[in-house]
Amino acid sequence: MAPKQKTRNPELIPGVRKVSRSQMYHKRGLWAIKAKNGGKFPVHAKQETLAAVEEKPPKFYPADDIKKPLSNKRTAKPTKLRASVTPGTVLIILTGRFKGKRVVFLKQLTSGLLLVTGPYKVNGVPLRRVNQAYVIGTSTKVDISGVDVSKFDDKYFGKQVEKKKKKGETEFFEADKQEKNTLPTEKKDDQKAVDAPLLKALEAVPDLKAYLGARFSLKAGIKPHELVF
């Protein structure tokens, strides 16, 4: 921080300064600058101002005043992860077609969603995104140090944009069916690459593979609020 500048002309009372106009002229040394520059105070050359563009009056005035919404420049932070959810934790998915499945958590994506895998061979859950709100974090952890998840992000899971083709009406129904069902081999290879080290880690712990293959369910007499996960 620069040291506080000394004021040459302090304000004694609001509106009354100490030194008069002519005394300030002398104090600032304007007479010396003028003397140096041959009697005149040096001035910057005048800048050429562009001629103001003539604005034509608009052809159309809208009938009603439409209000513009206020601008919002907030950026969202990724959701805070619960303490029970750390990379390598076994999670129980609660909603969707995989409800009840026990699944391994890999990492949190920038959107806040959790990247998760079955592994696919064990329980049929592929590399998938899952919302933290619909998940129970158990206290069972799996060793995922051998797994490389750096290449996965939200774009990887986005919907593939299909090119629009113009078709005749008869061809419409046939072509549609063929295009959508197969998963590209790239994704299958990614799944295998992620799952291989995971399966090794799973086999090291007895019963863990069977545990992940089984679904979670509530049975008679079980009180969820008393369960320790």
Place this chain on the structure above:
Amino acid sequence: MPFKRFVEIGRVALVNYGEDYGKLVVIVDVIDQNRALVDSPDMVRSQMNFKRLSLTDIKIDIKRVPKKKALVAAMEAADVKGKWEKSSWGRKLIVQKRRASLNDFDRFKLMIAKIKKAGVVRQELAKLKKEIAS
């Protein structure tokens, strides 16, 4: 049926309500018809209503309102903890605690073990039935 467990000085009781729920305490004095002065190695000596106490079979030998050191010594001498953990009531409580603290994975392993055990029992039973039939 005569009573067997009495409120007396030295009677060990289990607290069944309130802050100290689940603790084993010793009745050290009787205050009036409803309350007792109660003490334990890990708590401050305090009064408790009899309704909050469940009497156990264990009794230790102490004088009325002993000092803390004397109480602890008497409890060690009588091995209250050991007797409690061997008694069926004590063992039941330990099992309940263990079951309540089971992890989801532990519950799965428990289920597998139960199924295996039932399988083995059923096989043996089937063998025995066969022997009887033949």
